[in-house]
Amino acid sequence: MNGRRVDVPADADAPLLYVLRNDLDLKSPRFGCGEGVCGACTILLDGRPATSCDLPVWAAAGHEILTVEGLGDEVRPHAIQRAILDEQAAQCGYCLTGVLLHGAALLAARPRPTRAEIREALDAVLCRCGAHDRMVRAIERAAGVSSVPS
Numbered sequence: 001m002n003g004r005r006v007d008v009p010a011d012a013d014a015p016l017l018y019v020l021r022n023d024l025d026l027k028s029p030r031f032g033c034g035e036g037v038c039g040a041c042t043i044l045l046d047g048r049p050a051t052s053c054d055l056p057v058w059a060a061a062g063h064e065i066l067t068v069e070g071l072g073d074e075v076r077p078h079a080i081q082r083a084i085l086d087e088q089a090a091q092c093g094y095c096l097t098g099v100l101l102h103g104a105a106l107l108a109a110r111p112r113p114t115r116a117e118i119r120e121a122l123d124a125v126l127c128r129c130g131a132h133d134r135m136v137r138a139i140e141r142a143a144g145v146s147s148v149p150s
Helices: 016-023 079-086 096-109 115-122 132-143
Strands: 042-045 048-051
Touching: 042 096, 048 096, 079 096, 079 132, 096 115, 096 132, 115 132
Parallel strands: none
Antiparallel strands: 042 048
């Protein structure tokens, strides 16, 4: 979990989201829809985006899990975190976990993605604020493919 081994006494069928928030006090994954379709509960499981609200603890055991808390911090933010701030791409912030982690996974797999690839990666995240264009620009900025000055 975020680079360290954790053992949590939890029911094997409990949703990972509940363990992350209630037992490990990680607040970036949020409950949204409870069905794995909105992206608010996104984590990276072995480097790939996964929804934690519908992922039982047993399915995550032994895998590398990354949350926003492990992505970067105030001293050394991940490029996508810095770009989200620079682009003022967060409004309410509820979907931001999904945006950050889907974006980080995309940049790890494709360091210089196209705008179409960015939009496809963010398709799994439901944002109702209307900040989607700024989020796309932020990922372009983080990748260094934006015409926006950094």
